Amino acid sequence: MNITESIKFNKLKEENEALKEQLEMAHYFNQNLGKELDKLKQQILYKEDFDVLAEMYYDYCLKDNSKYDKLLSKEGE
Structure with missing residues (x-):
């Protein structure tokens, strides 16, 4: 070289x-x-996560569903 x-x-x-x-x-x-x-x-919240909460706390009521309606669904993945 x-x-x-x-x-x-x-x-x-x-x-x-x-x-x-x-x-x-x-x-x-x-x-x-x-x-x-x-x-x-x-950290992503899904609608199904709130369904479980609704079953646990039956008398809990959402006053404003606008934020809930914007959540992703686990089925959509």
Whole structure:
């Protein structure tokens, strides 16, 4: 290997290492986003969740159903 090829090889090797670091950072970023998404999914309220409450507290009455009507249904997933 001559000097020119050696310089090109070393430069490509450095670029490769930099790309590997970027890929690793992107991987960790995606993992963190996945964990955050899972936490947010656990916080979603569904209509069925309120049906259970209605059975437990029979005399509980919703005065304003506008927010309830906007809730997603588990069946719609």
